[in-house]
Amino acid sequence: MSVAKGSFQSSGDAGKEQAQKILFLADVKIEGGREWDITVHNDRFYSRVLRQGSLxxxxxxxxxxWDCPALDQLFTRILSAKLDEKPAWNLRLLLHWLAGAFLNRQTRRRAKSVSEKHYDLGNDLYQRMLDRRMVYSCGRWEHASSLDEAQEAKLDFVCRQLRLRPGMTLLDIGCGWGSLARYAAEKYGAKVVGITISRAQKEWAQRSCQGLPVEIRLQDYRDVTETFDRVASLGMFEHVGYKNYRRFFEVARRALRPGGFFYLSTIGSNRSARSTDPWIDRYIFPNSHLPSAAQMTAAMDGLFVVEDWQNWASDYDRTIGAWFQNFQTHWKNLQSRYGERFYRMWKYYLMVSAACFRSRKNQVWQILLAPQ
Incomplete structure (x- = not known):
């Protein structure tokens, strides 16, 4: 998510006046008193935002x-008003865009940075925020009344879409904490290989899947050489990068035996882009990139046939809301380790993410593919 930014510096009343004019387009006021209005504590806020945009x-x-009682409502209004589509480049943002356009920011070495920055933060954080199976992707809320039920329904949906049967082999690319691997082995009798580049996830997944026909590897997807009856990847494609999309689909196609299926779940963008939001890139998901439908279909051209393509954007909004509620509830157990700045950063990340789905700025696609 990018917010409108000016190519000049501003301060004091002039900066406040310009900020108010921009926010007025989204029915947001400074010191307005409504849940989605902004309260400013430092007047340098105005020049900083006008100079640096979303960062x-x-x-x-x-x-x-600054503060806002309902960050998700604030950003839903900003995004629905398309304030993010009125950029005026400054040097720092231009350099960020150029890096995304001309560099492969998802090489093997750089791929590890997101693991260290995000997924290895601490299993205690994710254990308290996620559901009991530790699923860090969108739940399915159609018939669910709790986060546990929504994630169980999603895992079952994936297995049914894949037509999993006892004895089948399944490759889980980006297996996280082993939620799909464990579910597929327990409920469907599959033999699973899960791969991740996060050491913390690998250790957790190995313990979680102990006694089941599941192998968890610390492995880059580009190093997979075996073939499997089925392949799945849930919430990992966002870290592949558009320069590597074709190779990713080639790896998945090569790993899939004839007659198999590939289930891919990913957050998606409405527009093709070459870089990501600079704040998200710096603090949450380094070197990440949200694909567009056009980028994905071009990358899989000649490799796969699309059997099914669903959008669960509203489900992800609700999933993130449940994560934030858990995070809030258990913050007292996390505070001493992570601190107040982390709390504000994590809250901002979750609430902006929810707004991206609520405003339909971002989508979350559930795609079933068959080899061509």
Missing amino acids: GLGESYVDGW
């Missing part, structure tokens, strides 16, 4: 320069 907005929130 300055996120950093100044973490620094405590």
